[in-house]
Amino acid sequence: MTRLLLPLEHPTATAEHAAEDALLHALKRLPRRVQQVFLLNRLDQLDFATLSARLDLPLSSIERHMNQALQAGRSRLDVLASVAGQWYVRLQSPHVTACERIDFRRWLDADPANLQAFHDTELRWRSLLAPARQLGQDGWYRQGRAALSLGGCSIAMGLGVAALLLFGFWA
Incomplete structure (x- = not known):
């Protein structure tokens, strides 16, 4: 008796890849600056103080941007995750105080759901590594003011050239 062997079908996207x-x-x-x-x-393992100095942003802005990135794709209604x-x-x-660490510990101990939410946040942070590598694969984010879009620069250059041509014809 002969068997008919069919090739195994591989799923196109697993749950992990879909996530x-x-x-x-x-x-x-x-926004590009948040990215x-x-x-x-x-990816580059720069701490908040280094980022603040390198990008000439206040530390509070760095924290806000990092929080935006961590919350990306999450429901805004999930207050505990937020x-x-x-x-x-x-x-x-680097500016976290001892009092804030104590407050965090109290928050963590206040409810088992808080501990679970924080654990889920740590897992989410780890899960962002692969998408971050894809997003930054060409290294655009390492350039000085990478948050400026090329589209805006192109428009400005086009307007500048148009103005020069216009004034050139009048002169």
């Missing part, structure tokens, strides 16, 4: 694609899409929808801060921290994300980002800041 990574969703995270990548959410990260791409963030840049996130990628410099996540608070856990804010704690996760704040604890990475």
